[in-house]
Amino acid sequence: MSQQPDLKRLKPYGDHFEDGGVQLSFTLPVPYSDEAKEAARLYAEKMGLDRVQVSSMEKMGEKFCFFVVYGFSKLTIDFEKVVVPKIEIPKLTHKEIEELAEKKLGRRVVVIGGTTGSDAHTVGIDAILSIKGLAGDKGLESYSSFEVHNLRAQVDNKVLVEKATQLKAEAILVSQLVTQQDQHLTNLKELLKLLKQAKSDALRIVGGPRMTHKIAKEIGFDAGFGAGTRPSEVASFIVHELMRRKHGSPKKGHHLSPSGEAPKDRLEGGSAGASSKKGRSLFGWIGGGRKDS
Numbered sequence: 565m566s567q568q569p570d571l572k573r574l575k576p577y578g579d580h581f582e583d584g585g586v587q588l589s590f591t592l593p594v595p596y597s598d599e600a601k602e603a604a605r606l607y608a609e610k611m612g613l614d615r616v617q618v619s620s621m622e623k624m625g626e627k628f629c630f631f632v633v634y635g636f637s638k639l640t641i642d643f644e645k646v647v648v649p650k651i652e653i654p655k656l657t658h659k660e661i662e663e664l665a666e667k668k669l670g671r672r673v674v675v676i677g678g679t680t681g682s683d684a685h686t687v688g689i690d691a692i693l694s695i696k697g698l699a700g701d702k703g704l705e706s707y708s709s710f711e712v713h714n715l716r717a718q719v720d721n722k723v724l725v726e727k728a729t730q731l732k733a734e735a736i737l738v739s740q741l742v743t744q745q746d747q748h749l750t751n752l753k754e755l756l757k758l759l760k761q762a763k764s765d766a767l768r769i770v771g772g773p774r775m776t777h778k779i780a781k782e783i784g785f786d787a788g789f790g791a792g793t794r795p796s797e798v799a800s801f802i803v804h805e806l807m808r809r810k811h812g813s814p815k816k817g818h819h820l821s822p823s824g825e826a827p828k829d830r831l832e833g834g835s836a837g838a839s840s841k842k843g844r845s846l847f848g849w850i851g852g853g854r855k856d857s
């Protein structure tokens with residue numbers, strides 16, 4: 565019979581079920597030597613690991629050493645108490661988004677985006693905005709419901725806010741890939757400050773491989789999208805959020821619970837899940853379930 569994990573006291577699976585076995589890697593700024601290896605082992609022990617083995621030590625230039633260590637942790641986590649904020653809206657098809665935007669918003673939505681601060685990584689924001697999109701999921705430029713302005717790389721926050729104000733943008737999309745020393749957080753907070761000064765009520769959306777919806781909400785953004793985000797997920801979010809602002813939330817019961825396991829037909833902060841007809845028809849805004857106010 566297969567073993568069942570104790571979800572109240574969840575532990576990693578290393579060599580055996582619930583033995584707490586973990587592997588981690590790190591670099592020490594000392595030359596390759598026996599002392600460096602022992603220092604790595606002791607350091608992992610200090611982190612609380614038992615029976616530590618240094619399974620790999622590699623020279624990184626003359627002054628650094630890279631380690632992979634293996635050990636066993638006594639720590640447990642209560643899996644039932646783990647809560648991850650998710651974007652709770654149905655994933656719609658290209659056609660459905662267009663239909664919804666036309667019927668319920670009745671206007672083209674001006675969207676502006678780019679990578680800001682010193683960040684020069686444009687592939688991610690281009691995948692979301694440009695017509696080519698990602699993996700067959702076309703970008704926002706392919707929708708007649710959106711007027712897209714892609715400012716591309718290293719956009720100054722001030723310029724972004726000025727342009728957004730001038731164009732009356734309803735959604736601002738920022739990409740951040742460089743997260744070293746939390747420079748993305750500093751940059752994003754500065755952007756929010758400028759948007760507040762400009763009294764902008766545009767949707768604030770941020771994305772990048774190390775971004776989550778939780779982090780984005782904590783900083784003050786409306787949504788955060790991570791690795792593997794599809795443009796249609798972002799388009800769905802923009803249209804739904806603007807509709808929510810215009811018409812209020814959908815009827816009670818049309819949203820599933822925000823806590824607990826996310827249904828597969830909902831967006832999960834940028835990670836892809838399957839769309840289902842059942843989930844979509846449950847939603848008040850589709851199929852005439854909600855009347856315009």
Ligand code: B12
Pocket residue numbers: 677682683684685686687688689691692698737738739740741742743744769770771772773774789790791792793794798
């Ligand atoms: C290509 C690349 C570059 C190219 C960029 C070319 C270009 N025009 O974009 C070049 C060579 C220029 C480059 C330079 C640098 N890079 Co670089 N680069 C990468 C690399 C290999 C791939 C990034 C990429 O294109 N991914 C593909 C796209 C499709 O995926 P994505 O960006 O994650 O986007 C998806 C989602 O995240 C999301 N998304 C992203 N943005 C947004 C925005 C919104 C609004 C939404 C809704 C969603 C969304 O949707 C996208 C589609 O699914 C990454 C490593 C990696 N695997 O991520 C390093 C990486 C990002 N680079 C890194 C670094 C350090 C640098 C340099 C500082 C290196 C140096 N010392 O010079 C410079 C920085 C230059 C600068 N000023 O920014 C580090 C960043 C580390 C960190 N966490 O801070 C990484 C992680 C590499 C590493 N492991 O060290 N880089």
